[in-house]
Amino acid sequence: MTNQDDQFKKVVSHAKEYGYVFQSSEIYDGLSAVYDYAQNGAELKKNIRDYWWKAVVQMHDNIVGIDSSIFMHPTTWKASGHVDAFNDPLIDNKDSKKRYRADVLIEDYCAKIEGKIDKEVDKAAKRFGDAFNKEEFISTNPRVVGYYDKIKTILSRMAKSLESEDLADVKALIEELEIADPLTGSRNWTEVKQFNLMFGTKLGASAESAMDLYLRPETAQGIFVNFLNVQKTGRMKIPFGIAQTGKAFRNEIVARQFIFRMREFEQMEMQFFIKPGTQKEWFEHWKETRMKWHLSLGMGDENYRFHDHEKLAHYADAATDIEFKFPFGFKELEGIHSRTDFDLKQHEEFSGKKLQYFDHETNESYTPYVLETSIGLDRMFLAVFSNALVEEELDNNTTRTVLKLPAVLAPVKAAILPLVKKDGLPEIARQIMDDLKWDFNVAYDEKDAVGRRYRRQDANGTPFCITVDHDTLEDQTVTIRHRDTMEQTRVKIEDLRDLIKKEVDMKSWLKKI
8 A cells, every 4th residue: 555545544544533524324335425514524614614705705806706506596507517528538348337437537646656656756856955956957858858758648638538538539548558557457448428427307297297307517607697787786897706605416427536526515616707818917916826825825835836727628728726735635625717708699699688887987888708616625625634633753752643724724723621620620621611611612622641632632733721720729820831832921811812813814814925
């Protein structure tokens, strides 16, 4: 087993053990690629959502939020192209009877080549020490250059074949690369076929009069169909944005990547409406703005990169992904797309209603262009959680498991611990908790020796432990312990709120942007 697999298994089991993520309906053996967020997971997810909403909506006076419904009129999905073109290229293995996404098999093959590049870089870094120049090595080492060329050739060919719907060539590529079924090693493949990803359902009391509906596969269309309603009622002037977070549903073939790709997932999207011709500047603006948001969480600049799309959707004139280094390699976390006027024009055509913006300054009407930023909340959760989970060697030759979540996102901000369960210490601890819970999510813990309680809170991601001891009775001070450094300082009870606020307040984190 590789280190990556090992680390990923630890992430999955830690998420369950500490009440972050459970398999959905686990007592009935679960449901594939469907998960429930547990008591700590729901808090972390909410905090990520709030951090996004604060940065995208509240900090911009020209962006507003909506919450559109999951059910939409079926013509919506005809107009958006989802009925005819929302497909994945699927391939079955005849021996294992397993179904895979053909493009993912090819991308995983390329990810293995990237793994070889990483090994070459690590080897060279050890060999050259401080004199090692990574950029120079990557651009001049013949073996590494060869690997990069191979990846580029493979992905370009795949993009071209998918764009022209030459599925036979996609299969030919899989065969030429000798890609095998990950489970059995068999190379006995069927043809590649397109498969629509939308979940169908019915609306209506009787079977005869029921209308065919879909569960929405994305949240963006709810924004587009409400464009004019929001613009008029909010008296919005271009450029302006509409944001929303919410559930989307895709009947995907899912690799076993935990919450990375699910059938029911949550998106955080913002559609920014702009004047035609200004899309290049806005594309660059949102690329930079969104990357700064990610970097504000301090999860390591080296774990992010932009990946420009080889294959653009037919309506887009620019598209890039912000990729994050998950335990299974660099994968898409957020997409930034210049969608031109495709969406509003399609809905105009199919609804027969005008969806244009009247510019009072120039006295003209036009269909705005759209710049989209779209991030998966569940993927962001996995990025934050997997990046935070570390095992540390301590000075006394022991190890501790610590979940170094950005303090602004941590589910529980502080745990209050009475040193012993007597002498009036629990009463003071409860009093502190009752005072702090108006401002923060805090926990009370009196079970086990204090050292074990510290370890438990470390593994749970709690940034602060506050210990009430016998000195507290005398001088109204407590010990505050910092999760990441394990440093302990003595502070007055009355100073606790300000001290915690400084570390966990969104304002101080978002100001880094």
